[in-house]
Amino acid sequence: MSTLLIVALVGALAVVGYVLGVRRAMASADGDLRLLHSLKGYYGQNVALLVLVPSLLVLVIWMTVQPLLIEQSVLGMISNTDVAQGSSRSLMMADVRRVADGLDVAVAQGAMSRDAASDVRVDFTNVRERLASVGVAVGSTVTQSTLEAAQKFRALAATGNMIRGIVVLLIAAAGFGYALKQTDKDFRARNVVERGILVLLIAAASIAVLTTLGIVFSLIFNTIDFFESFPGADFFFGTRWEPSFSGRGGASDLGFLPLIWGTLYISIIALVVAVPLGLFAAIYLSEYASNSVRSIAKPVLEVLAGIPTIVYGLFALLTVGPLLVNIFGADGLLGVNWMSGGTAAMTAGLVMGIMLIPFVSSLSDDIINAVPQAMRDGSYGLGATQSETIRQVILPAALPGIVGAVLLAASRAIGETMIVVLGAGAAASLSLNPLEAMTTVTAKIVSQLTGDGEFNSPETMVAFALGMTLFVITLALNVVALIIVRKYREQYD
Amino acid sequence: MSDQSASNGRISHGSLMVADPRTKKRNAAEARFRAYGIVAISIGVLFLAALAFSILRSGLPAFTQYVAKLEVTLSQEDYDAAESKMLKTAAYTDIFIENFSNALDERGVDVAYDSDAIERILGKVGGDIRGHYREHPDDIGRPVTFQLQTSSRVEGYFKGRVDRESLVDSRFLVKTDLDIVDALTDADILTGRFNWAFIKGTDAGVDNPGGAGIGAAAVGSLFMMLVVLLLSLPIGVAASIYLEEFAPQNKFTDIVEVNISNLAAVPSIVFGILGLSVFIQFMHLPQSAPLVGGLVLTLMTLPTIIISTRASLKAVPPSIRDAALGIGASKMQSVFHHVLPLAMPGILTGTIIGLAQALGESAPLLLIGMVGFVAREFPDGVVSGFLDPNSAMPAQIYTWAARADAGFYEKAWGGIIVLLAFLLTMNIIAIILRRRFERRW
Numbered sequence: 001m002s003t004l005l006i007v008a009l010v011g012a013l014a015v016v017g018y019v020l021g022v023r024r025a026m027a028s029a030d031g032d033l034r035l036l037h038s039l040k041g042y043y044g045q046n047v048a049l050l051v052l053v054p055s056l057l058v059l060v061i062w063m064t065v066q067p068l069l070i071e072q073s074v075l076g077m078i079s080n081t082d083v084a085q086g087s088s089r090s091l092m093m094a095d096v097r098r099v100a101d102g103l104d105v106a107v108a109q110g111a112m113s114r115d116a117a118s119d120v121r122v123d124f125t126n127v128r129e130r131l132a133s134v135g136v137a138v139g140s141t142v143t144q145s146t147l148e149a150a151q152k153f154r155a156l157a158a159t160g161n162m163i164r165g166i167v168v169l170l171i172a173a174a175g176f177g178y179a180l181k182q183t184d185k186d187f188r189a190r191n192v193v194e195r196g197i198l199v200l201l202i203a204a205a206s207i208a209v210l211t212t213l214g215i216v217f218s219l220i221f222n223t224i225d226f227f228e229s230f231p232g233a234d235f236f237f238g239t240r241w242e243p244s245f246s247g248r249g250g251a252s253d254l255g256f257l258p259l260i261w262g263t264l265y266i267s268i269i270a271l272v273v274a275v276p277l278g279l280f281a282a283i284y285l286s287e288y289a290s291n292s293v294r295s296i297a298k299p300v301l302e303v304l305a306g307i308p309t310i311v312y313g314l315f316a317l318l319t320v321g322p323l324l325v326n327i328f329g330a331d332g333l334l335g336v337n338w339m340s341g342g343t344a345a346m347t348a349g350l351v352m353g354i355m356l357i358p359f360v361s362s363l364s365d366d367i368i369n370a371v372p373q374a375m376r377d378g379s380y381g382l383g384a385t386q387s388e389t390i391r392q393v394i395l396p397a398a399l400p401g402i403v404g405a406v407l408l409a410a411s412r413a414i415g416e417t418m419i420v421v422l423g424a425g426a427a428a429s430l431s432l433n434p435l436e437a438m439t440t441v442t443a444k445i446v447s448q449l450t451g452d453g454e455f456n457s458p459e460t461m462v463a464f465a466l467g468m469t470l471f472v473i474t475l476a477l478n479v480v481a482l483i484i485v486r487k488y489r490e491q492y493d
Numbered sequence: 494m495s496d497q498s499a500s501n502g503r504i505s506h507g508s509l510m511v512a513d514p515r516t517k518k519r520n521a522a523e524a525r526f527r528a529y530g531i532v533a534i535s536i537g538v539l540f541l542a543a544l545a546f547s548i549l550r551s552g553l554p555a556f557t558q559y560v561a562k563l564e565v566t567l568s569q570e571d572y573d574a575a576e577s578k579m580l581k582t583a584a585y586t587d588i589f590i591e592n593f594s595n596a597l598d599e600r601g602v603d604v605a606y607d608s609d610a611i612e613r614i615l616g617k618v619g620g621d622i623r624g625h626y627r628e629h630p631d632d633i634g635r636p637v638t639f640q641l642q643t644s645s646r647v648e649g650y651f652k653g654r655v656d657r658e659s660l661v662d663s664r665f666l667v668k669t670d671l672d673i674v675d676a677l678t679d680a681d682i683l684t685g686r687f688n689w690a691f692i693k694g695t696d697a698g699v700d701n702p703g704g705a706g707i708g709a710a711a712v713g714s715l716f717m718m719l720v721v722l723l724l725s726l727p728i729g730v731a732a733s734i735y736l737e738e739f740a741p742q743n744k745f746t747d748i749v750e751v752n753i754s755n756l757a758a759v760p761s762i763v764f765g766i767l768g769l770s771v772f773i774q775f776m777h778l779p780q781s782a783p784l785v786g787g788l789v790l791t792l793m794t795l796p797t798i799i800i801s802t803r804a805s806l807k808a809v810p811p812s813i814r815d816a817a818l819g820i821g822a823s824k825m826q827s828v829f830h831h832v833l834p835l836a837m838p839g840i841l842t843g844t845i846i847g848l849a850q851a852l853g854e855s856a857p858l859l860l861i862g863m864v865g866f867v868a869r870e871f872p873d874g875v876v877s878g879f880l881d882p883n884s885a886m887p888a889q890i891y892t893w894a895a896r897a898d899a900g901f902y903e904k905a906w907g908g909i910i911v912l913l914a915f916l917l918t919m920n921i922i923a924i925i926l927r928r929r930f931e932r933r934w
Contacts, residue, residue, distance in 0.1 A: 004876070063776070064775075064776060067776070067777050097777070190823065194823060194824075194825040197825060198735075198739060198825070200731060201731045201732070201734055201735035201739065202735055204727075204728045204729075204731035204732040204735065205731070205732040205735045205736055205740070205749050206749065207728055207732065207792075207795065208732065208749055208752045208753045208756060208795065208796070208799070209748060209749055209752050211752075211756060211767070211792050211795070212752050212755070212756060214767050214771050215759070215763060215764075215766075215767045218766060218767050218769075218770035218771055218774075218775075219763075219766065221770075222770060276533070277533045277536055277537065278533075279533075280529045280530045280532070280533035280534075281530065281533040281534045281537060283530055284527070284529075284530025284531060284533065284534060285530075285534070288527055288530060297534050297538070300537070300538055300541060301534070301537050301538075303541060304537060304540070304541060306849070306850075306916070306920070307544070307853075307913075308852075308853025308854070308855070308887055308912065308916070309853070309854075309855070309856075310853065310855045310887040310890050310891055310909070310912075311544070311548070311853075311909050311912075311913070313891070313894070314890065314894050314905055314906065314909060315544055315547060315548075317894060318547075318551065318894070318902055318905075318906075319543075319547045319551075354537070354540050357537050358537075361537075385519055385520070385522070385523045386523060386526075387522055387523045387525075387526035387527070388519070388522075388523075390526070391526075408758065411758060411760075412758075414760070415759075415760025415761070415762065415763070416760070417760070417761065417762045417856035418855055418856055418887075418891065421856075421891075422891070422894055422895070442760065442762050442856070445762055445765075445766070445860075446762070446856065446859055446860065449765075449766075449769065449859075449860050450859050450860065450862075450864060463766070464766065464770075467762070467763055467766045470760060470762070470763065471759065471760075471763050474758065474759065474760055474763075475755060475759070478754075478755055478758040479755070482754060
């Protein structure tokens with residue numbers, strides 16, 4: 001039974017339940033609305049909620065757990081001797097799954113009958129070719145044990161899906177029956193429904209927590225996997241980043257230092273651009289600008305923050321990069337040959353700096369505005385000019401907040417992906433020259449996970465370790481920034 | 494200071510009429526400081542202008558396509574004769590060239606060419622013509638106007654990517670071909686027209702920048718946005734209602750609040766890693782599916798939506814709640830019947846802005862396999878729209894930008910124009926909503 005059908009059936013049952021619930025409540029009060037404890041709609045909602053919530057909850061849990069259980073039992077079928085040289089259990093499992101999917105597709109397209117699919121044998125049929133004919137590519141030739149495992153997989157999945165449908169519908173029906181039986185004119189339907197809705201609201205609010213947990217667990221488990229196959233010291237203190245994908249042979253150098261160096265270097269260039277520009281823009285907008293200038297300039301600057309980063313990335317690659325080469329390149333305006341290609345730390349840093357201007361300016365703007373007017377008035381009263389007031393009174397008072405804003409901008413810069421993927425180049429280097437190509441943690445996460453490497457090789461798993469470090473660094477920056485900003489805000493509230 | 498003035502033999506105090514040097518210095522510093530601010534803002538604005546200029550200049554050509562218009566009438570005998578030959582497409586090429594020279598004679602164009610040159614300029618014309626007649630057999634015997642697309646290098650010549658001086662003769666294009674192209678342009682046979690194929694098309698192979706279109710990726714984006722809207726709006730609103738109206742001051746609430754503000758600042762690529770390991774590795778949802786992309790983007794936009802929804806709930810004055818409670822509504826009723834409808838315009842504005850942010854996001858999509866080259870065909874239905882491999886506009890743009898052929902750069906810029914058009918529309922809708930419906934108490 002397909003998931004869609006189950007959901008549709010449960011939904012239909014809920015609608016029927018709503019109508020019947022209302023009717024039954026009215027009947028128990030002999031049609032007199034005043035005798036009911038709650039408004040009549042609540043009786044219907046009570047039935048609908050009891051039909052929908054438990055059954056769909058079970059459905060979701062079932063859908064998560066079933067593949068795990070099937071995988072466990074199928075994995076048991078693959079003995080260690082079957083695992084081919086240079087392969088692993090999880091790769092075998094991926095093969096099994098692909099073959100099983102392929103058989104499903106073949107049945108769905110009518111290329112194989114249902115029975116034929118469940119007892120094909122390698123000796124009689126070339127499974128790989130049959131699957132290829134329906135558009136499913138299987139990497140290696142299918143061995144008998146893989147095929148048997150795939151058959152088992154399909155059989156288990158089919159039974160599982162059938163039981164799942166029956167169980168979910170039974171639960172929905174049970175909820176339906178129970179709720180209808182409850183329904184009576186004295187039943188406190190509103191209170192029950194409102195309690196149910198409150199639970200749903202709490203569940204929605206805890207999704208944020210679940211997301212964080214999901215991020216942390218997916219990073220931690222995969223990172224542990226990575227460090228089991230790759231020494232941690234080589235990762236954290238290695239100075240060379242030269243992954244070699246399996247097949248080409250040779251061990252990879254997966255040193256973290258050149259990546260973090262590139263990340264920090266590019267972020268610093270970006271901050272050197274963004275902080276002065278953003279800060280001066282914020283000062284001008286909050287202290288000098290007339291209302292009309294402010295009402296135009298502020299939104300225009302904020303447009304910069306709304307532009308997708310892919311646009312900045314393309315701009316860096318195709319406009320800023322060539323422009324810098326025209327200035328610093330071999331036949332450039334300066335006549336120096338400092339830059340060989342358009343992709344460089346400078347290119348990405350400059351463009352990222354422009355992207356960060358609105359982050360710095362709007363946060364600093366808020367913070368400068370929060371400095372009490374009395375402090376300005378006091379300074380003017382002593383005869384200071386406006387700029388002296390700003391430099392000697394307002395900026396020192398706003399400094400912690402501005403530091404917080406800069407830290408937030410820094411965390412943005414470190415986590416930024418598209419600009420560096422397109423603008424900074426792909427070669428990891430520990431160079432000091434800003435006109436040289438560099439690469440960052442985020443760019444390497446993209447390249448390691450979108451390449452065609454096998455999923456369990458250290459070359460791919462390293463992306464999770466990189467993601468972990470990225471997550472920890474940005475989280476630390478954010479937490480510190482938030483604490484600083486919050487502390488500061490309270491100071492003048 | 495006074496020593497200095499005294500040594501001049503006269504006492505120079507500043508007055509309202511004459512500024513003393515120190516005042517001058519301070520005023521100059523003041524003016525300088527002010528100028529820094531103006532310069533900073535101007536740089537930002539200038540940069541925005543440069544960005545807009547470079548997008549328009551490089552992207553607009555993507556919407557033009559150069560085609561050769563030629564009327565061909567094919568008789569049944571010609572058709573049968575051509576179909577009976579060994580090299581069928583070659584036979585059609587001959588027919589084309591015959592018609593082509595007639596058209597040139599008619600217009601009095603005098604230029605030398607051969608069938609190879611035609612192939613270099615217009616591609617495999619024979620195949621195109623044969624394909625048309627095989628699909629529309631009714632057209633045999635009738636005059637048909639063919640619009641044959643020029644090859645990508647000829648298009649590059651029109652758009653300034655290829656010029657006479659730097660052109661190196663190759664099997665793709667030789668210098669004399671450009672003379673033919675010029676003659677044809679003068680004779681009005683080669684013309685530019687609006688490139689619908691770019692808007693309606695799918696991604697093409699790495700060697701065919703001319704045929705690449707953003708349509709399939711736009712459909713992928715659309716399905717993703719549906720998922721994001723359907724999930725993040727109810728979940729976001731429910732979470733905000735709980736936090737703003739019901740949550741007691743306790744540990745759990747604190748944890749949730751801290752989580753939301755941290756999630757808002759987690760780099761988007763980390764959400765991609767989450768999607769890859771939870772939705773694809775663990776739950777075995779299909780790779781490259783807009784459904785998975787939508788789920789990842791939902792988790793990413795939830796904090797944005799929750800923050801803005803809470804702000805608009807907070808903006809509804811407590812008197813509304815008190816009044817509802819006063820006439821006997823329960824707490825839940827006061828929220829759902831009174832506070833929520835009043836906060837709705839603000840919530841919708843926040844949601845649209847969150848969606849616009851999600852629409853422009855590309856890094857997490859690359860990790861779950863929604864790269865450009867999977868957008869080869871349109872989905873055939875709603876279910877396949879959610880589950881079949883597809884790309885999204887920003888990921889498609891990235892794929893084009895990463896390809897070596899410069900013809901794709903133009904497509905990437907063009908794709909950005911389409912993407913920005915969507916974003917602009919969404920933001921304008923949000924602004925109109927806010928202007929029209931937002932109430933201030």
